[in-house]
Amino acid sequence: MMSDPLVRLYGAVAFANGFPLLSGVDLELSPRSLIVVTGANGAGKTSLLRLLGGLLALSSGEGMVCGVDLAAGDLRQLRRRVGWLGHEGSFYADLSVKENLRFCAVALARPVTEIDAVLERVGLAARADTTTKQLSAGQRRRLGLAWLLLRRAELWLLDEPYASLDDQGRTFFDDLLGEVTNAGATVVVSAHDPLRNARLELRTIHLAGGRVKED
Amino acid sequence: MFRVAWLVAKKDLRIELRSRVLLWQVVPFGAMALLLAGLALGPAHAGNSPAGPGLFYLVMLFVALLMINRSQVIEATPGTRASVATLGLDPAGVFLGKALALSIELWVSGLVLLAGTVLVLHTALHGAILALPSVLVTLIALALAGTLYGALTAGGEGASTLLPVLCLPAFAPLLIAGERSFSAALGTAGLWEWWVIVLVAVLAYGGVGILLYGVLEES
Incomplete structure (x- = not known):
């Protein structure tokens, strides 16, 4: 059907x-x-x-x-x-990776305990405390994915x-x-x-x- | 609404702590402007001059405009704006949060500049202490009005130059009332009736912001 x-x-x-x-x-x-x-x-x-x-x-x-x-x-x-990932970069540059995700999670009333698992999934766990402006373009894309995974958007x-994105990133x-x-x-x-x-x-x-x- | 306000205020203050724009750029600029004002008055007039409160608020105006612009710039990246829009935050909460963060930033600047007024312009210390409550409330009013006008100009062409043009007429009564209250604390003007203007402005701008911030954001 x-x-x-x-x-x-x-x-x-x-x-x-x-x-x-x-x-x-x-x-x-x-x-x-x-x-x-x-x-x-x-x-x-x-x-x-x-x-x-x-x-x-x-x-x-x-x-x-x-x-x-x-x-x-x-x-x-x-x-x-909906979850939006723009090509310009979608985060607060002076906040860390984890702080950006925490802001998103609290705003959407999602459990902040999921942040670590999401970061692990997108390969950014080691960068959790890095400010977003220090990330490479590819890493910012991964942060965008983490933001979307956390939201569970339809x-x-x-x-x-x-x-x-390099080949590994595209895959x-x-x-x-x-x-x-x-x-x-x-x-x-x-x-x-x-x-x-x-x-x-x-x-x-x-x-x-x-x-x-x-x- | 208050949950969102607290979330937004914490985020803005954290960004400010991290970037240190207030500490290393805005406050030094205000201190230099105050020093120049003292030099302009000259040694014969700078000591305990009745111009002290007016000069304090003139410098606070410059500082407030810089901080209001800064408060909007951190949201201005198109991608960030879109991502945050998809969080569906309550606009009234966003308004209150941004105004709260701006108030705290202006309080920090205001305290430093008030001390500067005492040191550079030799304004009476007891008068400055008595004026402190009215200064803090006036700065809340400036933050509320500034957040509203900041949203009105955000993202538009020439936003940073349009902001002062729009803000000045709105700020003028607040600055006059603040200056009069400060002078009243120094004993050079009539007493506390100017407080009423500042308090009414806080209520009016707060109410309008809560009601209309969403419309301004959408536009």
Whole structure:
């Protein structure tokens, strides 16, 4: 039996400062799936992810994500159910790895006792007391994963997560995405080029000009 | 709301302790500004000058603007802003937490500069001690108003230069009331009626911030 889509967008349009970022996106995403959104610079990849995370307002059209209406629902409720990993770095630079995760855990009322296990899982246990600004780009990505694992988000939104990752980091990332998808999460990844990883069951969506061109 | 406020305040203060921007940059800047003010008055006028309270608050204005900007900058990285937004924190709690952290930072600066006022401008020590409660409450009002205006300008173009322009009209009555209360403690102005303005400002900015901070964040 087909499960209800976790994401439904019909003619979704979004603007920022009067400039159209998304110009009529139609999309349905099933739970427990791994979706790669590709496209050139300015195609609308980050904007689509931000819309799905309740971080960008829906200007017109219809949208339902995790059961929350993007036009009329409580976006704060939606945001608590998604995990966001941006390509700019997503943490307080002057806090340590552990302090950043503790902030996240307390904010979401998650047990702080899980932090050590999560750090172990992403290979950052030895860096727990290092300030985030002292981490390498790859280590910051791993911290991003730790942040997402701690949250147990239903919908993972990863904006160009493979940037600045070496081969080992990419393999680790792929394995983890496969695991969390199997565990029930839906993962949406933006990337410039289609991913070619035989171990992952992917759906690739190509954006151009703020619309879905290929699915 | 109070749980979130405490969480945010602790985080901001920890960042400040770690980066030491207040200790090594802002407080020395304030001390130098106070020293320059004393030099500008000259030895004939600096001693126990009635200008002392006004100069103290003028320097506190500069310090407050720097700290308000700093309070917003630590949230300004686009990735951090998005990640923290997905925590779905209660905006009223975020407002109170940031205002609490800013108040504590301004208190630290205020105490150092008050001591500087006594040392450099030879303001009467007993007057400075009597003025301390009104100074602390005025700085809370500045922190509440500053947090509100900081959120209004955050992320916008020219935020750091727009902030003083927006803040000055809001700060002016608070600075005047603070200066009058300080002068009252020194016995050079009428007594405590200026307190009322500061207390009303604390309640007004606190109430508006609790109600509207979420809207400002969203915008």
